[in-house]
Every structure is written in structure tokens, then in C-alpha cells.
Amino acid sequence: MIFRKVGEEDMTSRKCMAMLLAGGAGKRLGILTRDMAKPAVPFGGKFRIIDFTLSNCTNSGIYAVGVLTQYQPLILNSHIGTGIPWDLDRKNGGVSILPPYVLKGEKGKWYKGTANAIFQNIYFIERYNPEYVLVISGDHIYKMDYSLMMEFHEEKGADVTIAVIEVPWGEANRFGIMNTGENGSVIEFEEKPSKPRSNMASMGVYIFCWSTLKKYLYKDDDNSKSSNDFGKDIIPMMLKEKCRMFAYPFDGYWKDVGTIESLWEANMDLLSDDPALDLYDRNWRIYSVNSNLPPHFMGASAHVHRSMVNEGCMIFGTIHHSVLFTGVHVGEGSDIRDSIIMSNVKIGRNVKIKKAIIGEGAIIEDNCQIVSDAKKPEIILLKGDITIPVNSVVKSTIVSIRDLQVSGEEQNMA
């Protein structure tokens, strides 16, 4: 194979590159991930989840990033584009989108597991020939300086370093738990242990020495019984073969917004006085695609408190404890509480919305009520691009307009 190695003259990309896993379906996010991969799910009034990891890369000085996509990549691909918002449009490196492909002389294969996704792109990584490879997931929301982790990795002379975060003991059984020795080396790794012996959970952030990782990727691929997953296969195998493995403790906000509840909570977390995730830090900006809309307009009848509002919004109603994305219109007399309203949602007059997530581009006409039953309060999810006609009452999650008619009839009968 004759390649001119990319980035040979470029210290940063030669030293460390990132492989970002962004193929997750995020099934537990229901209709939110029906048309987009989990990393593309909107968050925090203007971002998509993947913006956090992409911004971490560029802020950490990692300018070569491979993004592995598989599930519903359309929105993700158009969001990432050539990487301009993250300063990842570069001559040497930059962002590359890596979907599964057909290998020479073979049938095409989907990415079987996280490790297999990297395995299938060994040639891509080889073009950069990096010393280290950072493997991260586009599903998580956190701000982290990977360069500090890399220093730690070099200091320890590790083969692999895994970032860990302290989780509440009661939840430790939901994570991959690292049991460490005194010097921070990993002695044992347990995936979702029923009786956890530590509360240090893996964040799904790994730094590998590329030469070592490559060896284990080939080894793992030879094993037909393997599920080709980092947590389940690669890490246990490396541990068994006595690789130098260290846990890098991270102290900060980290969240896997896997469910509707946790997505809602993570958005609401931003509204507290001193949120653990500071979006206003000028030294660690979170970059995203910009919509180029004017400042938001607050009408004479607007009442907005404890909320976040993005550009292009036009507010004439009351907003309390909510997150409004780009270009949302809220008519007079409407009252929105504890809700997340995504981009370009148009809300008419005298609409009441409580504890709901309204998908992009939905239209809610005058006098609608979107409030769950007091008896069984749940977060109401409204699919994007749906139109809720005047005077409708919505009490539960709506996927298509047919659901509404059914519940409407129930309403009439009641």
C-alpha cells in the first residue's frame, strides 16, 4: 500500500488521534432517536450531544478525529460536515466520517461491536501512524481535557489508560467498574457487577498505545466467539495478558443521557444557579453548527425566568424552568413549564405545556394542553414535525397524529 502518511510533519496528529464512536442507536430514547443516532440528539438549547466530544478534542489539541457512524447517520453527517464549527477542517487530519464499507474481495459488514468498528478502520489510523489512539463515545456529555489524560498515560508508561468517574454506590451495578491497586493500576474490570467492589466507573474514554491496540484488535478479530467490544472483550483480554492498564480519575460532570428521563434531567441541570456543567466557560467553549438567526425577541407580554433561550426565538408568553432551542415561537397567554422545546417549534396562543419534550419543527396550535395526568406524571414526548390542531388535549407521548385522535376520543368519552 503506498500512502503518503498524513500529518507526518504535524506533531499533534502524529502523536495522538481520536476515534469517536457515533453509531449508537440509543433505543431507550424512543422516538427521539427514530430518525437520528443518539449523538445527534439535541441538548442544552443549541447543541447536539456529539458537540461535547468534538469540542473536547479540538480544545485538547487533538485535530485528527475519525467519527464512526452506522445507525441513521443523515442528521449526524450533515451536522458534522467538514468539521468547520470545531475547527476540524484541516489539511493534516481534521474530521473524517467513517461508515462501514465493503472490504476488498469480501462482502460488506456492519460494525459488529465497538472494537470491530476500530478494527475495520485500521488502515485509516495507519495513515496517521499515531503513537496513541484516543477512543471515545459520542453519547456522553462532559468537558474533559484529553491532553492531561495523555500526560498521565505517558507518565505511567501505560499500554492503556481508562478514564473513570466516581458514581453513587447504589448505581455502580449499571456501569463497567474498575478495581484499582494503590498506584492506580487496574487490577480487575467488571461489567455491570451485581456486587460492585468499587464505585469507579469507566467513562468509555480510552487512550491506547496504537501498536498494542493494533495487536489486540487482530487477536480479537481472530476469535470468532468474541462480540468485538472494548468493554466486554478487548479490555478483559488485555488485563488477562498483563498489559499495563491504568485508571485515570476524572472529577467533573459526566452524563450518559441514555433515557428520556436522564435527557430531561440533564437539560434541567443546566438551569440551576451553579450548574456542574458550565457552558459559559470561555476557555472551554462547546462548539456547534450555527443557525445564523437574529437575537431572540421578548415581547411586551413575555415572562421568562429560570430558563435558557436561544437565538431566533420570539416569546410572548410565560416560560418557566425550560430550555428553548433555536427559532421557537411562543404566542401570547401560553404557559410553558419544566419543558424542553426543540428548534423551530411554533406554539400558538393560550397553550399550556408542562414537563414535555417537543421535537424539532412541531406546530402546536392555539388552546392546546400538553400536560400529563396528575395521577401518573410522565414526561410527554412529542415527535418532531407534527401538527397538534387547536384545542387538543395531549396527556401522553405522541408519535403520530393518529395517537392524538385516539386519545382525543377517549377525552370525549370521559
Place this chain on the structure above:
Amino acid sequence: MKNVMGIINVSRRDELLRDLTSLRCIASVPFGGRYRLIDFVLSSMVNSGIYNVGVFTLNKYRSLMDHLGFGKEWDLNRKRDGLFILPPPIHYPLGYYRGDLQNFFSHIDYFHRSKQEYVIITGSNIVCNINFNEAFRFHQETEADITVFYKEIEREEEVFAQCRRIEVGENSRVLDMEDKPGRLNSNKVLIEIFIMKKSLFIKIIEDSNKLEYANLIRDGLIRNMNRLNMYGFHYTGYLGIINSVTNYFKHSMDLLKREVWQELFYKPGLIYTKVKDEPPTKYLDLARVTNSLISNGCLIEGRVENSILSRGVKVHQGAYIKNSIVMQRDVIGKNAIIENTILDKEVFVSEGKELIGDTKQPLLMSKKSMI
């Protein structure tokens, strides 16, 4: 519009806006929360399909260059054509700078090298949102030598008092044009936007240079009034010609009218500007904001009424901002009162201070003031 190039003329005396232009040229004066004045003509050009734009500057253009960069936000980072920022050479052939035609002449190669057959020349202090295609069609249909933009105002408005007027006949022929406001009793305000063949523009520049004329409007247009076919194109959208602090203030406040906000920022195209990657604005419990335009990245705990806030402004508890323009990264301390005031960038107003201007004569605080 492949055959049209755009010229934005910043080669003007620009001390008109007092402290707002003490460190920057008029093109880069902040306007409407997140924009600079040049964004309006520049975005109009790009939205109309013009991809070769030359910005002719005179002085104090550091902030303008910082704002424009290499034109990425306007899609003008092109291999062919794109954005050209053209400052004047240090030594003029005749020793001193006399007018914009001189600056055009010193960059005459730029015109020769560009492939387009037509030019649209605009000023840089015009608040508008224009689709130039319509005007270009008008220019071709009338077979005009020069098309001049104007706006008819219904009643005499103070904001246009300092603007040149023109007389336009029934067939849209331009009959008269004044060099200084006051001579003509017309309700047609001249907008500094002209369309002509590039060859004619080059001829005007070269002829003027020989005759030592220097001013595009006076020497290029008015002097040639009888020799050239000039037609007036009536622009009907929102118009601001920013030439004083009071009219800057008045036009800014116009943006708080819903119909102006909706038209100027959206129709016929969006206005682009330099992106700052600010997060959404956060409102806390005691925030009370009405009839205002608020940019991203602000943190608001106080009261804001009839005002425009730029990006990254902090309004602390108990502070009260009324009828004011508050620019980037200003900090308004607890219980401070700001009324009829323009705060330039990075002004710090400490706790309990009061800044109250007059409705007609707003108070102006210069960049980085500590109060």
C-alpha cells in the same frame, strides 16, 4: 448574479458616530445585538448570488478585518473570487487622501482582474436587506448607464435629515441629485447603492484621477448627470442610513418593533455575521425582560425593558436597563440603573450606579469604561 461583483465602500470619513467610531470604522459598528453594520449589505450581496466582493477601507479597520476574517461566515472563502479587503496604500501619488475614487484608483487592478461585467457599489452604513436580482433586472430593462437606489419616505423623518435627496421623474429617470442635504425639496432619499457596467466604473475612476477629482458621488455621479442615463430604483424594505449617534439609536430602537425585526432579519434572506459560539442566554428567577432583543451568552437576573443586549452581557440582580443599547460583554452591577444609554463593548457598571441619558440625546459610554 454571476456577472456582478460587489464593492463595499468604507473609504469615507467616519467620525460621525463620536465614540462609537473612535476606534473602529463605521462598517464595524455593532448593530442589532449580534451584527456589525457591514453585515447587512454584505449578506444582501451574498444572498443575491454575488461571490466576488471587494471591501475598500480607509482607516481604523482592525476590528473590521477581525470581523470579516476571510469571509467564511458569508461563504466568501472561495478559490476563485471571494472576499477582498483592500486598504489604501500608505503613500498616495498626490501626497494626501482626498476621497474614495482615489482608493479605487490605487486598486484598479482588482477591477481589471475580476471577470464580472457589472459592479454594485454600496456604502457600509446602510441597514437594509435587499435582493439585488430585482434591481439588476431593472438596470438591464431600463438600459441605464447607472442605477441609483432610493427610498421614498412618506413624511419628513428626522432620521433621514442628514441624507442626500434625489429627484426622480415619472419614467424613473434621475433628474437631480444633491451633494449636501438641504438643496432639494424631495421625499426621495438617496441610498448609496449603484449598479453600472464595470467598464463605466473604471472609466469614471480613471477620468477622475486625471482631473484630480476624488469623490464618487460628487465627481463620479453628479458631475456626469447630463452625460449618463441614470435611473432610480425604489427600495421599499426597511432602511436605515446610519450617520449620527441619534439616528443610530433611533434605528436600533426600531428593531424592537415586531414587524421590523421579522422583516429586516429574515426577508429576503438571513443576515450573516461572525459566529461567537456563545451558549443560549440564561434567565434566572428574578429576571423580567420585556420588549427587548437579547443575544446569546447573556446571564440575566435583573430587569430589561425596550433594550438591545449584545452577546455575553451580564445583568445582575436588581439592575434595571431601559431604552438602552448594551454591547458585548458589558457587566451591569447590582441595582444599577441604565436608561437611554448606549454602552459600548466591555463596559463595567458597578453596583448601584445610575446612567441616565435623554430620550433624544442618549448617553454614550465608550469601550471598556469603568463606571
